[in-house]
Amino acid sequence: MTIASTTAPAVGPLDPDDGQRAYDLDRAHVFHSWSAQEKITPLVFAGGAGCEIWDFEGNYYLDFSSQLVNTNIGHQHPKVIAGIKAQADVLATVAPAHANLTRGEAASRILARAGQPFSKVFFTNGGADANENAIRMARLVTGRDKVLSMYRSYHGNTGAAVVATGDWRRVPNEYARGHVHFFGPFEYRTEFWSTSAAQESERALKHLERIIQSEGATSIAAILIETVPGTAGILIPPPGYLTGVRKLADDYGIVLIFDEVMAGFGRTGDWFAFQNDTVNPDGIVPDLITFAKGVNSGYVPAGGVIIPPWIADEFGERVFPGGLTYSGHPLAMGAIVATLDAMEEEGIVDNAARVGRDLLAPGLAALAAKHPMIGDVRGVGVFWALDLVSDPETREPVGPQVIAALKSELMKRGLLPFAADNRIHVVPPCIVTDEEVARALAIYDEAFTAVEA
Known part of the structure; x- marks a missing residue:
């Protein structure tokens, strides 16, 4: 290397x-x-x-x-610095409404690593607004309002993202509507009096299903979880948990969002945490993925939402009511292309x-x-x-x-x-x-x- x-x-x-x-x-x-x-x-x-x-x-x-x-x-990293400099020499900024080669190259590289069935990337300025826009998409495609997320979580410091967050930072910032929290599995400090990983998974899933039923499943747009909760303590989900959450989302018609802002792009030893056999042995796939941080190591601020065709197609004729001045900023895109290429080339x-x-x-x-x-x-x-x-x-x-x-x-x-x-x-x-x-x-x-x- x-x-x-x-x-x-x-x-x-x-x-x-x-x-x-x-x-x-x-x-x-x-x-x-x-x-x-x-x-x-x-x-x-x-x-x-x-x-x-x-x-x-x-x-x-x-x-x-x-x-x-x-x-x-x-x-x-010299290759990433060179990528930013090369883009600055060509086109330092451009409005997101225009097409840009580097942005397209960045999106194609991200999608290649995310795998099927994902087909589009909506670029943001970082992880918080990635989660904001994933929540927005889920609400728009379901026509529902509520978002379920864990108490042990951090999703960012913008309106909906900080209220989706479970830790203390949520409490002085609770201005967004429609957020409900639940306890995820944490065997070492169990909330469920479990005595094994299997029991922790089973009881945590039962708890989540009761929250869904009690809140009214037809009111819930999304379940938003960090694939591996990071700031909350690097909580590897027990076997069966993510599979169970996927089943609950399917059974109740809820969009499943994996927040991979911290866990993505090499952190777990895979491109994404949901591709890691320890984290997700059954290989289940979320409906939306949010990312930031490791996609270009923060050299230039960038994040985004990875979208499958069934959600992207919802906005084929219908306007998506969201956007950012710096969405897909060329310097950030140059950093992404150089980062992902270097990570691939250098193992x-x-x-x-x-x-x-x-x-x-x-x-x-x-x-x-x-x-x-x-x-x-x-x-x-x-x-x-x-x-x-x-x-x-x-x-x-x-x-x-x-x-x-x-x-x-x-x-x-x-x-x-x-x-x-x-x-x-x-x-x-x-x-x-x-x-x-x-x-x-x-x-x-x-x-x-x-x-x-």
């Missing part, structure tokens, strides 16, 4: 004064998401390459957060599968055996979570002070972590090497040892 150098900055010498200026300008003028503005101290980064990122003081970090679990191809998706199977699965299990704080290890590909507990018997989650201490210890040792609630998510780029995984596992081990002491 050929990736950009991770041993030296890609641009000129580092000046700590630039870092201080960046911080001062940020604190003076930038309003940050999900933050109390006076209580944050944002990290300042100067550059990145491959799986590393560095600051203006010359400190290097293994990026095992992939930023927001989106830099699947790593930082500054990057296969690398993610191999790393997960041969390195992360056994390596994280060994960490859990050594550190009682790690109550559960779950994941696939380069998509893993460590569920941290203060008591292995009661499974009581650790408090925020423990997570803060772990983050500090990891950063001191040169690893940029992803933390959510009581968990550390292990989510490196899909290009991660064996040596980088070994370094990371050693750093996790040292950090847990330090905090436990």
